[in-house]
Amino acid sequence: MIKYRNTLLKLTAWLCGGLVVTATFFIFGYILYHGALNITWNFVSDRPRGVPIGAEGGVFPAITGTVYLGALSGLMAGLVGSITAIFLVFYCRNRYVKGIIKASIYFLSGMSSILFGLVGYTILLHMLGMPRSLLAAGITVAVMILPFITIRIIKLFEEDSTELLHASLCLGVSKTYILRKIILPSYYINILTSITLGVAYGIGAAAPVMLTGAVLNAPTPQSVTQPFMSLSYHLFILVSEGISLTNAYASAFLLMAILLVLNAACRGLEYFKKKGD
């Protein structure tokens, strides 16, 4: 009986694993097949054209806008997330304060992306009077990816570094010294990886930027106070308005390519760090 149960368990595990791999390869393959066919140099380097806009031309401003959005939100969320994680793991000894901050982060991580868009729109654009801009969208996306980044960094520190911290403290050195000499040099690649994965998650979301800064047609932004184009929002409009399914697939392909590059960069950084060790 136990033998059959084990076989059934193994079979279910293999089936579930296979299902995940199949779904991933199907989605990637499908977008790759439909998107790659429509990628031309003109599509990558030109701005959107035609009537309705986006039916012809390219998505160059959307590519640059997406990259700017990722950099801006990653910078803000990365800084706040890293500092919060450092505070929680290395400095905060009051378990009530710790509990409140952790609960807030987990609560934030459970919110849907459209709610971030709505709150960003209400607070930044309505209450603070900010223009619909890269900055407003960057802040909104930063808040959205903040819990993702913070939780990953907290987990990283809690798993590996508390023993290092205690062993160091026993030598009479300060926490700042430990952070500077051991923790940050040892974990900066992992922290960068967490931020990069957070950015990959953030730039793929259309909901938080559609109300705060992304527009259907705009040049590459020259400053953070200008509206911008984002690949995710462009893709959403192309499909929902029925403008061009071919261009939608091509845009999806480019978005996926950016996400893949970011993921590959993370893996590469981790690989070279391990090799260096």
Added chain:
Amino acid sequence: MRLAEGWSISRKRVISIITTKNLQVSYLNKQVLKNFTCEIPKNKITVIIGSSGCGKSTFLKSINRIVEEEGGRLSGEIFIGDKNISDLPKETLRKQVGLVFQTPLVFPFSVEKNILYPLNYHFSLSKSEQADKVKHYLQLTGLYEEIKQDLDMPAYKLSGGQKQRLSIARCLCIEPAILMLDEPCSALDMKNTISIEKLLIELKEFITVVIVTHNLSQAKRIADHVLFMDNGELIEAGDYSIFSDPKEELTRAYIEYMNY
């Protein structure tokens, strides 16, 4: 093993004695140490014995207040000499009271940098002085001869016993007045155990040593003063004679069991 030349702990240093009064330590709702009152004599090796989980390690961690970093709550009084540790800055306290953990932990640097890491924090040394100190402290723990060609090797590549000796060398290099070791020889073979024991016996001329061990033979070999703990309480304290003539029934039972 002889102390290498240039051993820099001055004999004139005011060497401390540890006194605890009604020390209580708890983690969340679990009380680990209960009204723990004891005295640890200076320039002696004090061995703490007792069954697993009786609070021996927690006692060591409360002396340098690491217990608070682990989320423990500490009440009562601990004196180093005539100073209450709550009046001392933690960094000063921890430089005076070195602690080596049971599980050897090396920092993610080379062997040499593991020694330089605390050394450069506490002292301003020239490059040549740094190299001398590294050599000196590695020699003290018998590690230098084994790895003198590989000082720039990542420390995690050392064996368990070598890591433990590196941890002890790293702790000694900050020149503590009290050296506390939590089962320091659990990962060592007999040869290295004996060399560490010899080192501790030589060190007690300069510093106070407190050691937790489950190895009764080791305790008998090195102890000047013994504390026997059970369930977070100090059951009996005394000199070497505690092994042959324990006053408390619990101590007798423990020693008989460990001798079995």
